[in-house]
Amino acid sequence: MNTNKSFPSPAIDIVSVTKIYPHRTHPVTALNDISFAIKDNEFFTLLGPSGCGKTTLLRMIGGFEGITKGQIQLYGEDISTLQPNQRPINTVFQQYALFPHFTVFENVAFGLKRLGRDQAFIKTQTESMLELIRMAEFADRKPNQLSGGQQQRVALARALAPQPKVLLLDEPLSALDLKLRQAMREELKDIQKKTGITFIFVTHDQEEALTMSDRIAVMSNGEVQQIGTATDIYDHPVNHFVANFIGEANILKAKVSKSDKNSITAILAANGGKVTITSDVSMKKGQNISVMIRPERIQIGKISRAKSALNGVIQGISYLGTDTQLQVILDDGESIIARQQNSIDAGTPLNKGDKVSVTIPQHALRVLAD
Amino acid sequence: MAGIIKPTGKPAKLADGTQTSIVDGRQHLLLLPAWLIIGVLLVIPVLLMLTYSFLVQDFRGGVIWEFSLEAYDQFFFDRGLFGDEPPSIEWTYIGIFWRSFVQALLAMIFCFLIGFPTAYFIATRPQKSRAFWLFLVTIPYWVNLLIRTVSMKFLIRDNGPINTWLLSGGIIDEPIGMINTGFAIQLGLFYSYLPFMVLPIYASIERYNFALSEAAADLYSSRWMTLFKIVIPSVRPGIIAGCILVFIPSLGAFLAPDLLGGAKNFMIGSLVEEQFKGQAGDWPFGAAVSMILLSIIMVILLFYARAQNRQNDGGH
Numbered sequence: 001m002n003t004n005k006s007f008p009s010p011a012i013d014i015v016s017v018t019k020i021y022p023h024r025t026h027p028v029t030a031l032n033d034i035s036f037a038i039k040d041n042e043f044f045t046l047l048g049p050s051g052c053g054k055t056t057l058l059r060m061i062g063g064f065e066g067i068t069k070g071q072i073q074l075y076g077e078d079i080s081t082l083q084p085n086q087r088p089i090n091t092v093f094q095q096y097a098l099f100p101h102f103t104v105f106e107n108v109a110f111g112l113k114r115l116g117r118d119q120a121f122i123k124t125q126t127e128s129m130l131e132l133i134r135m136a137e138f139a140d141r142k143p144n145q146l147s148g149g150q151q152q153r154v155a156l157a158r159a160l161a162p163q164p165k166v167l168l169l170d171e172p173l174s175a176l177d178l179k180l181r182q183a184m185r186e187e188l189k190d191i192q193k194k195t196g197i198t199f200i201f202v203t204h205d206q207e208e209a210l211t212m213s214d215r216i217a218v219m220s221n222g223e224v225q226q227i228g229t230a231t232d233i234y235d236h237p238v239n240h241f242v243a244n245f246i247g248e249a250n251i252l253k254a255k256v257s258k259s260d261k262n263s264i265t266a267i268l269a270a271n272g273g274k275v276t277i278t279s280d281v282s283m284k285k286g287q288n289i290s291v292m293i294r295p296e297r298i299q300i301g302k303i304s305r306a307k308s309a310l311n312g313v314i315q316g317i318s319y320l321g322t323d324t325q326l327q328v329i330l331d332d333g334e335s336i337i338a339r340q341q342n343s344i345d346a347g348t349p350l351n352k353g354d355k356v357s358v359t360i361p362q363h364a365l366r367v368l369a370d
Numbered sequence: 371m372a373g374i375i376k377p378t379g380k381p382a383k384l385a386d387g388t389q390t391s392i393v394d395g396r397q398h399l400l401l402l403p404a405w406l407i408i409g410v411l412l413v414i415p416v417l418l419m420l421t422y423s424f425l426v427q428d429f430r431g432g433v434i435w436e437f438s439l440e441a442y443d444q445f446f447f448d449r450g451l452f453g454d455e456p457p458s459i460e461w462t463y464i465g466i467f468w469r470s471f472v473q474a475l476l477a478m479i480f481c482f483l484i485g486f487p488t489a490y491f492i493a494t495r496p497q498k499s500r501a502f503w504l505f506l507v508t509i510p511y512w513v514n515l516l517i518r519t520v521s522m523k524f525l526i527r528d529n530g531p532i533n534t535w536l537l538s539g540g541i542i543d544e545p546i547g548m549i550n551t552g553f554a555i556q557l558g559l560f561y562s563y564l565p566f567m568v569l570p571i572y573a574s575i576e577r578y579n580f581a582l583s584e585a586a587a588d589l590y591s592s593r594w595m596t597l598f599k600i601v602i603p604s605v606r607p608g609i610i611a612g613c614i615l616v617f618i619p620s621l622g623a624f625l626a627p628d629l630l631g632g633a634k635n636f637m638i639g640s641l642v643e644e645q646f647k648g649q650a651g652d653w654p655f656g657a658a659v660s661m662i663l664l665s666i667i668m669v670i671l672l673f674y675a676r677a678q679n680r681q682n683d684g685g686h
Binding site for chain 1: 585589590592600
């Protein structure tokens with residue numbers, strides 16, 4: 001497959017790809033000059049809201065959409081002009097698209113048959129795929145006799161059976177209920193490890209992306225906002241969009257007072273407090289910046305007389321089971337969301353209207369680009 | 371309602387039962403118009419035909435109310451000119467039936483070969499323009515069938531525009547004899563019944579999930595393989611409906627065979643028509659021919675339904 005082991009080419013290389021849907025008056029740019037590489041044997045997720053271009057990109061990798069500009073490479077080979085049936089890439093479709101008139105076995109064997117594999121191989125390979133998804137006893141059923149979760153697994157087996165180099169998954173879990181979805185996450189991750197096939201997974205569900213992926217590309221408006229591991233993206237979001245889309249974020253205004261090599265010092269607009277934040281981006285003194293902090297990193301305590309304290313009033317309390325979410329309106333009118341774990345020694349419960357002090361650990365603050 | 375009453379136990383069962391029976395009674399009342407239509411338009415006419423086929427012909431037209439198997443005898447057996455010879459099989463009418471079946475089958479096949487791609491084309495146009503294409507398909511049907519068939523006759527006759535054009539272009543030296551041939555009948559049937567093939571297939575393809583075609587292509591299927599293995603099996607109900615809707619009226623058609631086929635190419639429709647036309651008609655014989663045709667079609671449909679059931683059961 002790839003003889004040059006010292007410089008293995010990425011599984012998929014997306015080279016300045018642009019997609020424009022032509023229209024007489026309003027051409028739509030679905031993807032705007034994006035480039036990145038997906039490594040061999042990686043569980044890679046394209047995450048973003050609907051309309052961000054993630055599905056378009058997946059369909060372009062699968063060969064279902066043409067490329068307006070740029071190139072898509074598979075292990076260093078340009079596949080941009082190949083038809084879907086010429087690409088060693090298979091897809092798990094959003095609504096499964098199982099062939100209704102075929103049995104489970106025939107569905108899974110379909111790709112192998114079209115590839116002209118010999119009968120004996122088709123039989124053993126199909127059976128081992130059904131074994132892998134624990135559906136062997138359903139081989140003779142028709143798709144409409146299966147539950148949603150079972151159909152989902154058959155769709156997965158059907159796409160894996162021809163042993164593709166890359167597997168594309170187009171929001172495959174969105175039609176399942178919560179419990180099943182959580183179980184399938186584990187299973188997908190497991191199957192990816194077992195088969196060693198590169199998975200490209202499309203979802204708008206950030207939790208799904210965070211729990212399964214080796215790396216995530218966060219997309220919006222046809223552009224890639226950030227690529228990184230789950231921790232990178234949650235803990236070090238590069239901009240407002242990523243901070244808000246992945247989890248919840250409090251964004252505070254601040255002004256730079258000093259910029260060093262590895263950190264910047266800024267004055268928070270809310271209370272004039274001075275904070276020092278690690279950041280390798282150099283800023284000009286006096287520049288207005290946004291700093292972000294996750295709700296669970298914020299501590300809420302008794303009202304403080306200290307000059308730098310952020311004081312406010314509890315505006316709303318939502319009980320979420322494992323934790324409680326508090327909305328605090330600061331004295332300057334800014335609103336902050338905090339989360340507290342409902343541990344056994346949580347102390348006296350807070351009530352709406354209570355005056356509180358908000359403590360922000362400096363090391364949990366992040367500088368955001370606009 | 372029933373669910374709310376149920377937990378109270380025994381009396382609930384009673385209440386439950388009464389309620390159901392009221393609903394049932396009303397349901398029958400609501401079904402009355404449907405039963406009336408089926409009775410008036412289907413059962414009574416067919417029974418009338420069945421009765422007539424067992425009566426004796428009145429030579430002044432109409433029937434004499436007297437039981438007789440003569441009409442059926444006339445169809446199947448030849449007893450000589452004066453009816454006194456030992457019976458031998460009468461091939462004339464069986465021949466007409468055979469020819470009609472072949473013609474109807476060919477019309478069905480041609481309608482499918484042209485109708486399927488047409489329907490596929492229309493169903494894959496953008497939503498907005500589909501209505502326009504369907505309208506185009508149905509435009510000729512705003513004109514009476516008789517007039518359309520006669521115009522077809524003018525088009526294909528020896529000194530019609532097609533032959534004239536071919537002659538003047540020097541492509542042929544003699545006019546092609548198209549009128550009064552099996553070809554002319556085919557053309558007429560095809561032209562008459564094409565929309566009956568296009569419309570049901572279109573309805574099926576429109577409901578077809580094109581993600582299945584993408585899935586097939588994704589799994590290394592060529593376009594033709596996708597068409598034969600996925601698309602056609604998925605839209606089969608529409609294809610079968612179209613085939614039945616073309617085959618059955620083609621079998622009984624009389625306008626196209628009469629006007630385009632000439633006397634040599636007699637078909638069942640013309641045979642039946644003849645028996646009921648004018649004073650010389652033989653009503654019992656016409657009714658008997660119709661009943662025989664009806665029986666054959668029923669047998670074909672029954673076999674089809676059984677095959678269909680067996681296939682559906684196979685999956686369970």
